[in-house]
Amino acid sequence: MATRPSFSEEVSNLLHASHGNPLKTCIQCGTCSGTCPVAEFMDHTPRRLIGMINANMKEEVLESNTYWLCASCFHCTVRCPSEIDIAGLMYGLKRYSIWKHTYSEDAVGPIFSETFVKLILRIGRSYEPVLAPSYIFSYGVREFLNEAQTATNLMLKGRLPVLPPRIKRLENFKKVANRIIPMGGS
Ligand code: SF4
Numbered sequence: 001m002a003t004r005p006s007f008s009e010e011v012s013n014l015l016h017a018s019h020g021n022p023l024k025t026c027i028q029c030g031t032c033s034g035t036c037p038v039a040e041f042m043d044h045t046p047r048r049l050i051g052m053i054n055a056n057m058k059e060e061v062l063e064s065n066t067y068w069l070c071a072s073c074f075h076c077t078v079r080c081p082s083e084i085d086i087a088g089l090m091y092g093l094k095r096y097s098i099w100k101h102t103y104s105e106d107a108v109g110p111i112f113s114e115t116f117v118k119l120i121l122r123i124g125r126s127y128e129p130v131l132a133p134s135y136i137f138s139y140g141v142r143e144f145l146n147e148a149q150t151a152t153n154l155m156l157k158g159r160l161p162v163l164p165p166r167i168k169r170l171e172n173f174k175k176v177a178n179r180i181i182p183m184g185g186s
């Protein structure tokens with residue numbers, strides 16, 4: 001009878017297309033955490049998160065905000081002495097969390113990610129006035145007013161377009177994107 005894969009095996013499967021080494025090769029040196037610009041805001045540093053995955057601490061890993069806060073700067077990936085694709089891991093955990101719907105309802109990251117992907121599939125580019133409502137209200141009234149003021153100033157100075165920009169050959173882009181991103185976006 002087939003046995004269910006452990007959590008660490010499931011995560012390894014998420015990374016099968018990654019060029020990095022397996023998470024089991026992590027030597028817990030902490031280089032990734034030391035180089036991460038947002039580590040101080042994370043529940044668990046990248047080093048600790050990898051240790052938790054290897055220890056099959058599924059609930060604790062999925063509950064953490066670590067992978068949602070990852071800014072995809074790839075500093076950790078290029079500096080890891082074990083050549084683990086840590087940034088790719090963070091993407092994998094985001095996909096897993098959305099797939100299994102393990103995130104809390106008030107989490108900003110999943111809504112932002114979904115809005116961003118749908119936007120890219122619709123117009124081919126990011127457009128802040130559509131993206132901002134997916135997260136801005138969670139930072140409170142003062143932050144919302146600050147952001148609204150900044151956006152208005154940028155628009156008045158022509159630094160933020162009033163209407164969403166569209167890329168050239170959008171239909172071709174949509175055909176390609178819809179083949180690789182199953183959520184669709186037409
Ligand atoms: S830098 Fe690489 S080897 Fe070091 S703790 Fe991070 S993942 Fe593990």
Ligand code: SF4
Pocket residue numbers: 032035036037038039046069070071072073074075076077086087090
């Ligand atoms: S890719 Fe993510 S986890 Fe790695 S250093 Fe950048 S923000 Fe931190």
